[in-house]
Amino acid sequence: MSYIDGFVMAVPTANKQKFIEHASHFDHLFIELGALRVIESWGNDVPDGKVTDFRRAVQATADETVAFAWVEWPDKATRDAGMKKMAEDPRMDPNNPENPPIPFDGKRMIFGGFEQVLEVKA
Template sequence: MAYIDGFVIAVPTANKQAFIDHARHFDTIFLELGALRVIEGWGDDVPDGKLTDFRRAVQATPEETVAFSWVEWPDKATRDAGMKKMMEDPRMDPATPGNPPMPFDGKRMIFGGFEQVVEVKQP
């Protein structure tokens, strides 16, 4: 079964296109390093909760939209090797000339790796 990296971030709503451009640049590196697919989601129906919610989790302001993303890997070993290479790759550094700047506050990003335990899909 696959291994999943998940990310939740708050992005200034005015930076939507910059977020898309940033994702298009960096997500291809995930694929190059072994990921099966990368999904980037822009918040459309993200309700406020009574106890907690996505917006509170990333301390989103009214001027920000929550983005939810995940990277699907064939297994954890491929993910671990790919992420190690990615962290060493100069194309990942927003300070490297030619790389798009980070259009969000990375300090408020929530992320984690998940072992897939169930998959249900159409036949």
């Protein structure tokens, strides 16, 4: 089964287009390094929870929208190799003037790798 990297971040709502441009620039690199697909999502039905929720998880403010993304890899070995190459790739360097600036506070982004245990399709 596939291996999934998941990301949740608080993005200033005014930066939606910048977020899309940033993702478009970098998501192609995931594919180049072996990912099967990358999905970027913009929150439009993210309710407040009673104990915790997506907004609290990333300390989103009233002027921010929660974005959710995931990268699907064929397996963990491909993901590990791809992420290692990505970390070494100058196209990922935030100081590279050719790269679009990160349009959100990366310190509040949460992320992790997940082993797929079940898949149900229509």
